[in-house]
Each structure stands twice: as structure tokens, then as C-alpha cells.
Amino acid sequence: MNELTANMKTEEAIKEKIKESRFESINGKDLMEMDLPPLHYTISTILPHGFFILAGGAKVGKSWLAEQISYAVASGGQIWGYQAIQSEVLYLGLEDTVTRLQSRFEMLEAYEGMENIHFVLKANSITSGVEEDIRDYLTLHPNIKLVVIDTLQHIRGNEFVKNIYAGDVEFTNILRQISMEFDLTILALTHTNKGKHDDDISKISGSEGMAGGTDGNWVLTKSKRTDTRANLTISNRDTEAFEFALEFDKESCRWNKLTRDESVVNEKERFLHAIVNFVKAEEAHHWEGTATELLTILQAREPILVSYSAAVFSKSLKAAQDSLREIYGVSYVSAFHNKKKWITLDYIEVK
Structure with missing residues (x-):
């Protein structure tokens, strides 16, 4: 048996084996022409x-x-x-x-x-x-x-x-x-x-x-x-x-x-509560550091903050400073320190 004949027999054997394949296939044209029921x-x-x-x-x-x-x-x-x-x-x-x-x-x-x-x-x-x-x-x-x-x-x-x-x-x-x-x-x-x-x-x-x-x-x-x-x-x-x-x-x-309005209120409340609860738990009710450092700590405790970037968090924190002070008794001070924006939070009971 020469090499050509041997190769032909091998190819035929492969084709026979493929015929017995358990794969059930459909070509793309038939797929696109199928009349399929809608999603139930x-x-x-x-x-x-x-x-x-x-x-x-x-x-x-x-x-x-x-x-x-x-x-x-x-x-x-x-x-x-x-x-x-x-x-x-x-x-x-x-x-x-x-x-x-x-x-x-x-x-x-x-x-x-x-x-x-x-x-x-x-x-x-x-x-x-x-x-x-x-x-x-x-x-x-x-x-x-x-x-x-x-x-x-x-x-x-x-x-x-x-x-x-x-x-x-x-x-x-x-x-x-x-x-x-x-x-x-x-x-x-x-x-x-x-x-x-x-x-x-x-x-x-x-x-x-x-x-x-x-x-x-x-x-x-x-x-x-x-x-x-x-x-x-x-x-x-x-x-x-x-x-x-x-x-x-x-x-x-x-x-x-x-409703959408209630959801926004809910998110704001959770944002504020996360900050207030954190500061109240700190030694001497005091914390200082960067917005990125604070966000990293709070994200592990409050799932809603996971999607916040440091920039968005810093902006939201600044916007909430009046509510933090007047409603929850947390003072917020922001200043540059060693070329970094430094945040200081202190809890003082609302009078």
C-alpha cells in the first residue's frame, strides 16, 4: 500500500467517524429562517x-x-x-x-x-x-x-x-x-x-x-x-x-x-449615616485624612458607596456639610496639607 492510498483510507475513516458524531448542528441560514416562538x-x-x-x-x-x-x-x-x-x-x-x-x-x-x-x-x-x-x-x-x-x-x-x-x-x-x-x-x-x-x-x-x-x-x-x-x-x-x-x-x-425621588433620598440618607456612624465610632469622635482614604474605609461598610469615585465622593461630602453639621452634629473642614486636600471630621452633639 503506497502512501497516497493509505492517506485516502485514513481520510475515509475520519469521514465515517464524523458521520457518527453526536453533535446536532444547524447552519446559519436555516437558523435565521426558523419561525421561533417569542420569549415567555x-x-x-x-x-x-x-x-x-x-x-x-x-x-x-x-x-x-x-x-x-x-x-x-x-x-x-x-x-x-x-x-x-x-x-x-x-x-x-x-x-x-x-x-x-x-x-x-x-x-x-x-x-x-x-x-x-x-x-x-x-x-x-x-x-x-x-x-x-x-x-x-x-x-x-x-x-x-x-x-x-x-x-x-x-x-x-x-x-x-x-x-x-x-x-x-x-x-x-x-x-x-x-x-x-x-x-x-x-x-x-x-x-x-x-x-x-x-x-x-x-x-x-x-x-x-x-x-x-x-x-x-x-x-x-x-x-x-x-x-x-x-x-x-x-x-x-x-x-x-x-x-x-x-x-x-x-x-x-x-x-x-x-419612586425615583424616594430612592434619591434613601441614597443620601445612607451616605450621611455611613459618615456619621464612622466618625462616632472613632477614638475621640475625630478623624482626619484624604477623601480617598475615607472612601476606601467606608466602601467596605456601605455597599452603596462602592460605585463612588474619590472625586464624586469628595464633591458629595462637601455638598452634605450643612446636613452633617445641623442634623447629625458632624463638623467638616477641608484644607490643603502637604499638597493634599485634607479632611477633618469631628462629632459634636447637636444642641
Whole structure:
């Protein structure tokens, strides 16, 4: 057998092997000519079908938000002016009891449409059969278009922890596949990591494979756990991004969206409180240094300041000096010292 014949046989063998490839492909022309259905939504504009994470710190109020969303869908109501598409809901309240769930939905004044929510309080992990359990339940109840998992950690098997990134990718892919097959939304609650992060999405517990493997991520953050106001960052693959300033109404137990004016007031209050609380905690209620130094310290304590540059922070601080002095009793003095703009802050009680 000469070299040419050998090469031809090798090429034929390769072609035969390629024919057996498990890749399913589509060429660009056929793709562009396909008549595809529009994106389906569970809540118009902000929550399409797919797999989504709702993350937040402990006791931040993410379960209340998930319950509020669930009831809006079950009753065909609205949330912050966005229409929910009425359907049945599968709610895996894996940290709840029937007593707690009844109490919380009573506080939400949830009555009409409650027959559309199916509650499950115990479930296996992914590696012990919950994937099959969810699929079977959805097959028996085809009108379910929202699945809530509170929390994700309860169904994550230990096998996925061995290689965190690869495990997160595989785990999220399983849930994403279910959402695509049944054409619905899965909203899974999880925690956020502590420490300084570049943005709210990077706070989501787990590796980058967790947040990166979803169809969207919702992150609920507060400055302090006791605050009633919070920021909700929404980053979806197939919609525009959203950022809402919310306030928790303790009487109705609902998250309400603040107006733009209220959001501005909220930001200014948090800005002022961050400075006042810092100065009051300093020895002798006194601090001095540059705006950059002060901003670096405060950014680790107040998430709203992360987006501030030193120039913007310095300008905002100067503009707030009257409020700091007259309302909060903090004096602000700015002067050049060794070719640097030096800031001096002192706390003196308001008379």
C-alpha cells in the first residue's frame, strides 16, 4: 500500500467517524429562517422562563420576596406594576413548616388563588432523586409555570462539592434543563458571600459557575440587616438589566418599589449615616485624612458607596456639610496639607 492510498483510507475513516458524531448542528441560514416562538414570561418584562437565582444575606427578606412573587403568579396579580402571568406554582419551602407558611401567607393577605400553589416541605438532593421527583410532579401538573426552591443548598448533593466550579456548572445545568423542557421558570434562593465584591452579582454564594450557569440572577442587598430598605439588582440573559430600590412594609409584609425621588433620598440618607456612624465610632469622635482614604474605609461598610469615585465622593461630602453639621452634629473642614486636600471630621452633639 503506497502512501497516497493509505492517506485516502485514513481520510475515509475520519469521514465515517464524523458521520457518527453526536453533535446536532444547524447552519446559519436555516437558523435565521426558523419561525421561533417569542420569549415567555412568568412576570412580564422582568422574569422570563428559565433558571434564575434569587440571592441575599441571611434574614434579608428573600423568602418574603419569593412568596410575594409566588402569590402574584398564583393569583394573576402584579408586582411593582409588572403583570404576573397566572399559573400554578410549585413551592419547595425546604426550611419551612406548615404553621410558618400559613402564617406568612396570611400576613400577605393571600387568599384568592392560593389553590394554585403546591407546597412541598421535604425533598431529596439532586444526587438522591429530586430531579426525577420534580420532573414527575411537573408532568402530573402541566399548568405549573413557576417552581420556587427555598433554598438551593437543601437539594445540592455532596458530590457536587468535590470540584466546586465543575459541580456548580453541572448542578445549574440540571435545573436549567428542566426549565427549558417544561417551558417554565425556576427561581432558586441562595445566600450571598460576605466581604468586598466588584458588584452585587459576584456576591452570589458558590463559584462563578453558579451565577454564570443561570438565565438570570437577582440579588437583594441591605446596608444593615435591620434596615427596611434594600436594593434589588436583576441581571438576566434575555432582558435588559434592572435595579430597584425597595422598602419592606412590615404591616403588609411586602416589598414595595420606591419612586425615583424616594430612592434619591434613601441614597443620601445612607451616605450621611455611613459618615456619621464612622466618625462616632472613632477614638475621640475625630478623624482626619484624604477623601480617598475615607472612601476606601467606608466602601467596605456601605455597599452603596462602592460605585463612588474619590472625586464624586469628595464633591458629595462637601455638598452634605450643612446636613452633617445641623442634623447629625458632624463638623467638616477641608484644607490643603502637604499638597493634599485634607479632611477633618469631628462629632459634636447637636444642641
